Amino acid sequence: MSEICKYRRSVRRLPYLVVVLALSACSTSSRLIDEFLDPRTGVTVTRNVTPLVLYRENPSRAAYARNYVHLGPIEINRTGSFRYYVWVGIWNTMQASDPTQQRDGFESITVFADGEPLLLELTGWTPDAIGASTPVYQRPVGSAADAYYKVTVDQIRLIAEASDIRLRTTGTSSIEYHLWDGQNTAHRGFEAFLQAALY
Secondary structure, three states: OOHHHHHHHOOOOHHHHHHHHHHHHHHHOOEEEEEEEEEEEEEOOEEEEOOEEEEOOOOOOOOEEEEEEEEEEEEEEEEOOOEEEEEEEEEOOOOOOHHHHHOOOOOOOEEEEEEEEEEEEEEEOOOHHHHHOOOOOOOOOOOOOOEEEEEEEEHHHHHOOOOOOEEEEOOOOOOOEEOOOOOHHHHHHHHHHHHHHHO
16 A cells, blocks of 8 residues: 555544545555655655557658657655656667667657647656656666656646647657557556645
């Protein structure tokens, strides 16, 4: 059971309905979000179990070439001080051997949540940029690059509640990624992450 849920169960002075809602959020979100204690930095890390997947067709490289980004929220809890990030896993089907080749244009990105632009600046390429010592999400392929961007809970809410999500890179040749179809588990995970962040 997560520390968040244990804390919620210890609160006894809240009205009964509020307690019931909080406990139901714990029971339903446990399969959608995950929490672990970083063994070196001592922070508690919360994440989605299943990140969102966005893609872009890249026929100029090969007939069936695609570029992909995976998008997942992160909460870093350092003894009650909370910070929020999104992780972006960047890769393509051409399998570049050097992850740094994947980073072009990702120094800042714009996430569009139902058309609302959210400009995000890069925090760093490695977990230590967000206070973690180990990767929060598993790379989809070995050649993928990791990127971390600081966000607010309101920005997470906009993404969690959006039905149309796009991501655009910056630079001279910006690339736009569109949401892959049929990602019900990832969408529910974003919503569960938001519930845990708000309560």
